[in-house]
Amino acid sequence: MKDQGENSDLNHVPRNHDSINNFINYSLNKSEAIKEQEFAMSKWKGSSKLKGAIFYFIGGLYLLIAGIVFEVKNNDITEIRADYYSFPACSNYGTSCCFNINVPNHISGPVYLFLEIKNYNQNTDTYFKKYDASQLYSNINGEDTGDCNPFTTNDEILSNKPYIGYKNLDGGTLQPQSIAYPCGIRAYDIFQEKFTVQNLQTNLKYDLSYTGISWQYDVDNMKNQKPSEQWLDLEFEPYQIWMRPSGLSKFRKTLGKIQSDLTAGAYNICTSNTYNISIYDSQKSLILSNVNSVGGKNLMLVVSHLVGGSVAILGSVGLLLWHYKKRLPQ
Incomplete structure (x- = not known):
């Protein structure tokens, strides 16, 4: 049988019933506090509108940058x-x-x-x-x-x-x-x-x-x-x-x-x-x-990226307003 050393958790467990109950309540309260902290940290995941707004903004920004790059490349041709x-x-x-x-x-x-x-x-x-x-x-x-x-x-x-x-x-x-x-x-x-x-x-x-x-x-x-x-x-x-x-x-x-x-x-x-x-x-x-590095001149490539990026960013703004509208006091 394994010896119980001085640092064993059993040495710190109280021996009377009141102390045991207090120890159990303390452990439960501590567990609940940790859960509340975790819940607070992950609370933002509950808003699909906010996630959608972030996703559309990043995608729209990428399309706009790509469209600008294609336009610069087109001008070299x-x-x-x-x-x-x-x-x-x-x-x-x-x-x-x-x-x-x-x-x-x-x-x-x-x-x-x-x-x-x-x-x-x-x-x-x-x-x-x-x-x-x-x-x-x-x-x-x-x-x-x-x-x-x-x-x-x-x-x-x-x-x-x-x-x-x-x-x-x-x-x-x-x-x-x-x-x-x-x-x-x-x-x-x-x-x-x-x-x-x-x-x-x-x-x-x-x-x-x-x-x-x-x-x-x-x-x-x-x-x-x-x-x-x-x-x-x-x-x-x-x-x-x-x-x-x-x-x-x-x-x-x-x-x-x-x-x-x-x-x-x-x-x-x-x-x-x-x-x-x-x-x-x-x-x-x-x-x-x-x-050049993107091929020949292609105006449709520029227009499609710029229009797609603009629509995506407008969509992200709409989702963001919808997200915060639900949280404003009525």
Whole structure:
């Protein structure tokens, strides 16, 4: 049996009944006092309105700060738009055309060329499903043969592309009734216009780079598996970008980039103008823009954060007033 030392609690317990009762009452009162202190410290948790006000204020403050940062970043970006589909020189589909643009200030490279299309829906169920994934991605290995109907054969795909002809990647001739490689509506509608950019002051023509613009997954897995049967170079990154459908009816696709700077002045841009948008009642534009740490210029990103942050802070003020209104003397 364990010895009771001098510091044992049993040595301090009173031996008569009155003392024992007093000791018990003292212990109970002490326990109740501790509970009251804990309750007082956690009393603020009972107000969901106050917690909501704090949550909305912090969230709104974050959105406002982010919106201001995005606006500052947007101001560092120079974006030049040319709605060349509406230019008289480019009104004839299938005929090369040129137009001039003005660069208002020096733009540090790289300068990206974007295609912007409006009123064009790639987000339909048909557009998503009507293709053969095994033709595009070498890592699928025929697991998904897909359904390309009604754009299955070379004739169905290439009949609207006279500027290509029935040629494979090796320079040979493709059979019109053979399965197109790739097939499907994405391949049928692919954008294949070529652009050149020239400085009118120096007559310098800029080389366009087509690497480093596509998703790394597509670069690694979208390969030319059968060059003798293919009409499209799947390792050309602008084509890889097109093969990924966009979720909105207005979207941008990267066409390439100029690695060097652009000085202020007039520039001449020429395009093969082979993409016919009239059958879709769409609009196409060429955009030259530099980028920064948050990407390209995006006004919607700024507006959505500023509006969202303002609404959240107003909501926090409303909840705070509601919280204290209940505590004011009537």
